[in-house]
Amino acid sequence: MSDPKPVSLFHFIERAEKVHAPCMGEDRYNWQSNDPHVSRYAAQRCRRDCPMVLFCRQWAKDTGQRGGTWGGVTDNERGYERLRRMEERRQARIAKVAADLAAREAEDERIARFQGGRNTQT
Ligand code: SF4
Numbered sequence: 604m605s606d607p608k609p610v611s612l613f614h615f616i617e618r619a620e621k622v623h624a625p626c627m628g629e630d631r632y633n634w635q636s637n638d639p640h641v642s643r644y645a646a647q648r649c650r651r652d653c654p655m656v657l658f659c660r661q662w663a664k665d666t667g668q669r670g671g672t673w674g675g676v677t678d679n680e681r682g683y684e685r686l687r688r689m690e691e692r693r694q695a696r697i698a699k700v701a702a703d704l705a706a707r708e709a710e711d712e713r714i715a716r717f718q719g720g721r722n723t724q725t
Pocket residue numbers: 619624625626627634648649650653654655656657659660672673674675
């Protein structure tokens with residue numbers, strides 16, 4: 604079971620230092636780069652050499668990290684993921700509006716039928 608509250612950045616760094624995570628090395632600035640080539644290199648190092656890659660990926664997601672490379676995922680890749688989730692939410696809203704509209708039309712039709720029936724009785 605995962606921890607409901609993500610650890611603080613301080614504790615995250617403490618863990619990373621303890622396991623000698625590649626992003627704690629001398630080339631640590633590569634993990635903050637926006638250059639696609641550099642961040643791809645950093646992501647490869649995460650996936651290949653870091654024992655806390657899955658923990659890190661989840662932590663970055665839970666804490667909403669925006670820039671840099673975390674858990675083997677570059678900022679661009681997280682951006683695509685954000686866009687995909689936004690598109691899913693947009694599609695869900697469209698489906699809800701369509702369902703509400705269909706329900707309202709059905710209700711209007713039911714009322715019209717009821718009123719039509721009442722008018723023929725008088
Ligand atoms: S997965 Fe990458 S960013 Fe995360 S701790 Fe390991 S080396 Fe650092």
